[in-house]
Amino acid sequence: MKVVSRIINVVLVIVVLCSLVAAIGSAITKEPMLLTVIRSNSMHPVWERGDMVIIENLKEEKTIHKEDIIFFKTEEGSLSKQGWIAHRVMSGSREEGFITKGDANKYTDQSSDGTVPIKQEWVAGKAITIGETPIVIPKIGYLSLWAEKFQSNPLLIPVIALVLAGLIAFGEIKFTKKRKKKSQGMELQLIYIVGGLTIAVIMGGTMLTSGQNLGLAYQVSDKSQGVIMGSDVGILKVGDKVSRPLSELSNNGAFPLIGTINTSDKQIELSHERVILSKGEQIKSTYTVKAEIPGKYESSIRVGLFYPFLPASLIYFLSEQSYWLALVSVSLVPGLPLMVYPFVNGKMRRKTAKLLRRKKRKIQSSLPF
Template sequence: MKIFGRIVNTLLAIVILCTLISAVGSAISKEPVLLTVISSNSMYPIWQRGDMVIIDNLNEKEEVHKGDIVFFKTEEGSLSSNGWIAHRVLEGSASQGFITKGDANDYPDQSSDGTNPIERGEISGRAFTIGETPIVIPKLGYLSLWAEEYQKSPYTLPGIALILAVIIGIGELRSGKQRRKKTKGVELQLIYMIGGLTIAIIMGATMLASGQKLNLVYEVTEQNQGVLMGSSVGILKVGDEVSKPLSELNNGGALKLIGAITTDDTQIKLSHNNFPLSSGQQIDTTFTVNAKTPGKYDTSIQVGLFYPFLPSAFIYYLAEKSYWLALVVVSLIPGLPLIIYPMVDGKMRRSTIKFLKRKKRNLQNAIPF
């Protein structure tokens, strides 16, 4: 039974780790990474709603073949509101686009109004298979689907994480000395540290998912205005001033958030920089380009929403230095007590130091000098 328990715990730890990696990776890249949850029965009987599947993420040069189950997102047609979709490729090519269809659907996706063949750039990955069989973890994604119903609140996942941390803490306190005696080495220290890091990762992933980055390409000349392909601003004449909408920010949570919008481009003026976003509040943000210096510009505007774990002025100061710096620092705050507790508690600290010294001696003895 002990061996079986260890196997179950190991598998559970692997699933949790992969899920965290997937959540963070998806938040960063804005596309499914490593794992995703099936939200419909359009690929029945291969997949069903609630199944978790493994993704083989593709780079731009990898080919897509007939029969592949691909993950794509289109901006046109009736499928544009469905987000990421997993359907099978019936035919097509990278140059002409691909015809796709859910195995349980009667007609191809391109039979829908306004849905064109799927371009290669709209495909992020395909189902990971052994032979021709996709790998699936049945029904493990139902918790995620449940959470999606409440994802308008940015506090859902952090709330779940904190509840789990409280449950773990209560269990530890109730076990008392008996559990401490059974815990060997630095297992208890690792529980605290991993718990704190897990909370930090979940916090960071949710803040990252709510953040946005606008890449802006434009040109300033001393002569005429013009249109620049792929640019919402275009070519401006020195002295021109152009305002454009940036982002619509909503707070569906119970507590206020801290907004921080930053850019390194001195010709861009933002309607909002450092501001609170109260519960239920909506803010429409804009940016204005003041054309002063001739040249071609490839700049970015970073929009961040942060939990109010630090003073807003300090969060904005960090965001001005680096959005990632602000994200990491704010994410660590709620998990920091668990992370540092093993070094504050004298007994744990001494146990950890002894453990590290023992491992160091073993390493020195194993490596000849």
């Protein structure tokens, strides 16, 4: 039974870690990364919804071959609203674009209304294969698919946190008497610490996916205006002032959210820098570029939504220093009581200190000097 229990624990840890890598990595890069979850059955029987696939992220100079399974997002046609798609390359080239098709589909993607051959720059990666078989981890992606519900119902987060804390407390009450002193070690302390970290990671992951990082390239000229491909602003003449929509902040949860918008570019003015969103509230934000100093600019605007686990003024201050500092600080708050408890509880603290001293003496005695 002990062996079976350990195997189950290892499997659960792998599932959670893979899901976190897929969710958080994709949230940061805004594209499939290393591990990605399959959301449809269009490639059956190669893989199915809920499977997780290991992918290789492609750079533009990488060659794409026929029969490769690529991950792409179209910007034209009826498929442009479906997000990232994983289909097989049937034909094509870098210059002409690629014709793609799901193995379970009768027709190619380009048979859809307005869908053109897939351009190389639309491709984020391809499935890693052994021979001709992709590396697929069956069904463990369902945890990530389920976790996506957090974005539309933030109330689930504190509920899960309370459930985790309750399970840990229940486990301590029920099994403490049954544990032998020799086998206890730091097991209970680690349960508290890992439980707190798990809550923090879940919190951070959901706040990260609700945020946005907008890259903004533009140029300021002394002489004339112009257009830059991929830029909503383009080339501005000194003295020009241009406003554009930025993001729509919304709160579909049951309690307030704290929103922050930051940029280090002094020529960009933001319509909203600090907001508190009540239940059901939506705010449309904009940015304004005031062309003052000639030059080329690669700026970014970071939009963040945070749970109100810290005072709004403190979250604003932290986000001005760094978005990541604010994210980590807010994420740690709900899990902090669990992580700190082993060091606050006198009996547990003494056991931990005693065990650490024993381990230290053991290590010192084994050293050759």
